[in-house]
Amino acid sequence: MQTEILKLNADSVEKAKNLLLNGEVVAIPTETVYGLGAIGLNPTAVKKIFEIKGRPSDNPLIAHVHEDYDLSKLVHIEKGYAKKLIKEFTPGPLTLVFYSKGVVCDEATCGGKTLAVRIPEHKGARQLLKAVNQPIVAPSANLSKHTSPVTANHVYNDLNGKVKLILDGGKCKGGIESTVLDCTGEVPRILRAGLITKEMIERVCGACEIAEHKDGDEVKSPGVKYTHYQPKCQTALFYESELESAKSLYNNYLSQGKVPYIMCQTAFDKEFKGYNILSLGESEYDMANNLYDKLLEGETKADIIIAVAFERYDGVYLGVMNRLKKSCGRL
């Protein structure tokens, strides 16, 4: 299969719409990461997503709709806090889990009672969702376990020959996947942290829990139990109290004639003068924005990416650290 990358415009949106309505999958940009979309009412099309990605069959998909779509066609929105969250944070990088009305097919929900819904903010995604006017289910547009894509080229590198069309809407500005929030209980519960933070949700709802995923738990967000986000090179992660270990690992690789890179925020620049650097920028937002891009750049030129980070879990750091720990193998 020939894979075409088209700049997002009225013509390419029309082409994507027709492919989707014909049961094909299309890679689409969102403000978080690129998604691999299919019409959520078409079981055959949805199955293709799982095949293309090599995705475990018990890991459900998020249904994306535009901001004027009536969510209550798809899910039961019972809790008052959920209505407040929709008003406050959508369109945007927030995915809400409700009891499903069964409109989106079982292949997408993996037979579960709940459905995750999201209204993306990305202009191109909204154009396409409006044109289609049906839920588009989409996981991140990477091969299962690999780092999520934030450019059309990243998608191409994973899915060349497996999809007909990649809509190129530029680099995703968020850089990490949406916050996934369970809205079926009395208190909203974060299943996957992201740019809509616990603190932001608490401000609107008064309370917000974070799901703990331990071995042996019945996991509510199946995706979190799999290894994830890993680049193709070796990785390591050190905290601010372990800089000497990071340096000695780096030098160890150098002395073997290998190419190590340090990946860190600019706050560590002084410590690593003269080292090969993959810079994550200054703030935690920069870090989110750059993380996957730098991991994917790193895998093309480094034998090892040695990540160095502050061990912080407030605000956006929670989502960033969750990705960093999984991608660099330190849980």
Ligand code: TXA
């Ligand atoms: O930002 C994003 O969320 C991107 C873009 C494309 O929208 N999508 C994305 O999809 O990250 P994916 O499939 O890579 O991750 C979806 C996460 C997984 O951890 C999955 O287990 C969880 O959401 N999820 C999906 N449906 C769920 C449900 N009904 N209940 C609980 N968790 C669910």
Ligand code: MG
């Ligand atoms: Mg994913």
